[in-house]
Amino acid sequence: MKEVAVIGVGSTIFGKFPERATYELGGEAVRAALQDAGVNPKDIQFAYCANLYGGMVVGQAVLREAGITGIELTNIENACAGGATAIRKGWWDIASGLYDIGIVVGVESMTTSPVAGKLIPPAKGDISGELGMNTVAKFALAQRRYMDVYGISLEQIAKVSVKNHHNGCLNPYSQYQKELTIEEIINSRAICEPITLLQCCPATDGAAAAILVSRRLAKKYTGKPIIIAASTLKSGDYSYRWKDITFSDMTYKCAKEAYEMAGLGPEEIDVCELHDAFAVNELQHYVELGFCQRGEEVRLIEEGMTEIGGKLPVNPSGGLLSKGHPISATGVAQVAELVWQLRGQAGKRQVANAKVGLAHVLGGEVADLESGAVAVHILKK
Amino acid sequence: MIAKIPFREGLFEEVSGRWVLVGCRCEACGKTFFPKKEVCLNCFSRDLKRINLSRQGKLYSFTIVHMPSGHFEPPYAIGWIELPEGIRIFSQLRHWQEQPLKIGMDMELTIEKLWNEGEQEVIGYTFGPSGVVKAV
Numbered sequence: 001m002k003e004v005a006v007i008g009v010g011s012t013i014f015g016k017f018p019e020r021a022t023y024e025l026g027g028e029a030v031r032a033a034l035q036d037a038g039v040n041p042k043d044i045q046f047a048y049c050a051n052l053y054g055g056m057v058v059g060q061a062v063l064r065e066a067g068i069t070g071i072e073l074t075n076i077e078n079a080c081a082g083g084a085t086a087i088r089k090g091w092w093d094i095a096s097g098l099y100d101i102g103i104v105v106g107v108e109s110m111t112t113s114p115v116a117g118k119l120i121p122p123a124k125g126d127i128s129g130e131l132g133m134n135t136v137a138k139f140a141l142a143q144r145r146y147m148d149v150y151g152i153s154l155e156q157i158a159k160v161s162v163k164n165h166h167n168g169c170l171n172p173y174s175q176y177q178k179e180l181t182i183e184e185i186i187n188s189r190a191i192c193e194p195i196t197l198l199q200c201c202p203a204t205d206g207a208a209a210a211i212l213v214s215r216r217l218a219k220k221y222t223g224k225p226i227i228i229a230a231s232t233l234k235s236g237d238y239s240y241r242w243k244d245i246t247f248s249d250m251t252y253k254c255a256k257e258a259y260e261m262a263g264l265g266p267e268e269i270d271v272c273e274l275h276d277a278f279a280v281n282e283l284q285h286y287v288e289l290g291f292c293q294r295g296e297e298v299r300l301i302e303e304g305m306t307e308i309g310g311k312l313p314v315n316p317s318g319g320l321l322s323k324g325h326p327i328s329a330t331g332v333a334q335v336a337e338l339v340w341q342l343r344g345q346a347g348k349r350q351v352a353n354a355k356v357g358l359a360h361v362l363g364g365e366v367a368d369l370e371s372g373a374v375a376v377h378i379l380k381k
Numbered sequence: 382m383i384a385k386i387p388f389r390e391g392l393f394e395e396v397s398g399r400w401v402l403v404g405c406r407c408e409a410c411g412k413t414f415f416p417k418k419e420v421c422l423n424c425f426s427r428d429l430k431r432i433n434l435s436r437q438g439k440l441y442s443f444t445i446v447h448m449p450s451g452h453f454e455p456p457y458a459i460g461w462i463e464l465p466e467g468i469r470i471f472s473q474l475r476h477w478q479e480q481p482l483k484i485g486m487d488m489e490l491t492i493e494k495l496w497n498e499g500e501q502e503v504i505g506y507t508f509g510p511s512g513v514v515k516a517v
Contacts (some may be wrong), residue, residue, distance in 0.1 A: 118448070118449065128471050132450055132452070132459045133450075136448075136452070137459055140446075140461075141444050143446060145441070145442040148484045149484070189446070192448075194444075232409075240468060240469075245442065252466075293500075
């Protein structure tokens with residue numbers, strides 16, 4: 001397989017922009033990525049566009065805004081893992097030797113989606129959805145059991161949200177630029193107990209894009225390409241095989257494969273962007289991604305080890321909690337953040353000497369499965 | 382009389398005057414499933430036997446939902462019930478205002494109205510704390 005590099009990334013500011021069409025958001029991110037890479041739109045050979053709520057052939061409308069037409073273009077939906085799925089597919093098209101250069105874009109307008117202002121339900125006809133399941137409830141059920149069985153407190157969980165909102169204040173792309181206190185988080189209104197509003201990621205509009213090339217071609221554009229050392233994607237297993245809802249088996253397996261593929265271990269990760277759709281998720285993902293053993297995850301947050309100045313900074317961008325979560329854009333936005341971090345271009349939120357970064361997304365509620373999809377990417381200088 | 386229709390066919394039945402959830406057990410590997418399947422998801426055998434599931438189980442986890450979602454007005458409770466057959470059932474929970482929910486507590490099945498659809502009552506399964514459900 002050929003080595004694949006990221007030579008350009010771009011993103012819109014994340015926030016609530018109901019006046020902007022999906023294609024406008026996507027077009028802005030694509031143009032920014034092309035400019036960052038110094039690539040002519042005419043040189044792009046293929047594209048993937050991840051989107052959930054925008055309707056048909058969103059990718060064509062997005063790329064029309066950037067002068068990219070007449071190429072192999074595939075639209076992708078994979079819930080919260082849509083953007084990462086697009087990266088994975090773009091990676092494979094180059095790794096396999098099929099193409100040399102392509103663009104991946106993820107875009108979502110949540111404020112104009114049919115679920116604006118609502119809890120996101122599973123797809124129509126899903127049996128759990130009929131009975132009142134939604135994406136917040138799913139993780140509230142896990143959080144209740146996590147607190148009860150493992151003795152984790154709400155204060156400890158809230159610390160994740162405090163950290164990520166602090167990081168968001170340092171990131172001009174972040175939807176929220178506001179420090180939060182543990183008390184504010186715990187006392188915000190209940191959504192699905194014990195999850196309160198400020199333990200949840202917000203509804204967000206935004207887009208991100210990345211230009212992928214073969215390593216050979218990367219030399220034409222930059223002396224410092226960022227290499228995709230691993231790209232793994234998995235669908236969820238049957239939930240009857242899922243022993244403990246507080247531990248994501250699919251995240252564990254997907255990360256394990258990614259480490260094997262990269263020939264790197266969790267101890268070699270310098271910076272991580274992970275799926276903190278809810279504050280509790282981050283603590284659990286520390287364990288599943290191999291950053292610590294079960295029972296040590298609270299220490300990571302309490303001792304500041306995952307803060308920007310810590311041993312393993314997690315979600316320096318602000319994460320989904322503060323930066324925001326435009327569903328299908330998130331996986332691409334995480335890769336954009338890692339590229340900036342590894343290049344040393346992350347401004348006030350820069351992680352010192354970051355050489356290896358890991359991105360993780362997980363999502364898609366569906367009855368009888370753990371979850372829809374999970375993806376892990378490892379990037380290195 | 383108001384017509385009652387199940388929210389989905391084939392999930393529950395009245396057997397000797399009592400409602401039960403209908404699952405299946407694989408005769409080849411012994412795995413139990415709900416809802417019942419056409420093929421065993423564990424060993425792919427087609428030798429599946431219809432079984433009535435236990436009406437009692439233990440509360441594995443729960444949440445009180447405070448925003449509208451689908452057919453239900455907030456606040457409403459949902460959770461996972463662990464049955465002796467070794468499976469977890471996702472369900473609406475009832476009577477949680479009368480007896481606070483707690484992980485591990487005994488829960489019992491009821492078939493009752495979930496929501497109205499025009500002139501019809503849509504019925505489905507719910508679970509509630511055992512003592513309270515028996516009393517109603």
